Amino acid sequence: MLRLGVCIMPDRPFREAAARWRRAEDLGFAHAWTYDHITFSGIPDGPWYDALTTLAAAASVTERIQLGTLVATPNFRHPVPFAQQIMSLDDVSGGRFVLGYGAGSFGPDARVLGYGEDGQGWSGKERGERYRESVEILDRLLSSGGEGRARTTYRGTYYSAVDARMEPGCVQRPRVPFGLAATGPLGLRTVVKHAQLFIADDTLAGREADGTTEDVTWAALEKVSRKLDDALEKEGRDPATLPRLLLSGLSPLRTMDSKARFEEVSGRVEELGFTDFVIHYPRESGAYATPAHVLDEIAPANA
Template structure:
């Protein structure tokens, strides 16, 4: 299977000051999907400008025609399935059916406490995610949903006319633990990983590849347990968080080597960060664009 190349554009620029231009350029460069983070703020960008994911993607839909659009990723940290479903159906309509929802359990950090709650434990996040995903699935596929859960409720929540994409827009489920992988197997059209975070600081690229091989194996096990062929799921690697860090973006050859190793593991889509000067995602824009235009053909 050919390897798709996508990008993630962080929403830190005003739309009139380079924000819009990045999305139109992403389409011109031929990226399969242009994603954005769905956070209230993020790490080193916390004290600077940061805009909302859904309005940003709605604006991006209005200035593009072909590139798919999505979140990478949305989480229960500050989202509720009922209003989220309405926003996603609207975005899918405005974009003409070009939306993918990247969705994960969330983590610690600003998003986890911005609404005034105490940080959830990993088990609490997993419990909420296990309820969030199936409810969101129903809201996006049924005209009216009533549900009473431990964490989320819906009372005659109506989502007419539903998604342009049928039966609903695709989910790309970010998961590495057993419960998350089960959700990916049951509800996902794609699976997302950033690699093994324990290897980021001191691991090697070879160790990272083996860790990813293990994750894909566990995903296969989760699919087999419900009688699903793991080949049905796209396998997405959000790059920049493995021990390689930004080295794959230093040259076309370096990227093709990196991408080829991960394609051999079974990944069907790699996502690279749009360059941001003076940040963890700093890269040469010309090299980045060369990779976008030339790497897919070399990877087959």
């Protein structure tokens, strides 16, 4: 059965947003996520808060629901301090944190720190290599805590750790689950090696503004699903051992237009082999604006 989650963007002061996180839990959603950006291209103006601080606050007002980043990237996070933040979030949440992590893109987060030769961010090749290396070091750091194995030294091309201390380690052992996003060969090999969850979104084929159709969107999702199966089988890992999450939002699928539309899309998502499906908490206007009543109508608690 498809597990349902909700993405709550950090675009409101938490004194207002707290009720949304509590409501997601009360409505029976299995997991709740937030975007990890410095600047989000989907909502370029208006308030925008830090993801990890938001999740720590969300952990304090919920008890059962899983919480995660959708997705964090190396664009502005060095794996050593990030690992300590992850360990701390796992503690604050009582072992409910899931690390959603990807390579990032050429968006504002890639430019804001002036990386790359032209200050516009790293090349696609370098982003992919940084992603692989940062996942490797995060795995080592987060698996090292406790039992006298709390220090890690790692020297890579892009990242290093010297006697890095992770004590007492994650609540979840050997570490928090990794939900990894990737579509290319290098990224998928990283997924196969390290992931407990595969993450994709329904804009793989572009967005409606680019002329992408619903059929093209489904074809892109089928293609990435087959590529993942092939990568898993090539490395001797049973495809059935890796859960798969799909985030729905800005594609032509228009998942949250109505309950009937949600049921139609989610049914096909499950047929493609996805085990988890995430929709956005409705916004009143702009990006991700959808009828508010649909959230209640599709909620697991009301099924």
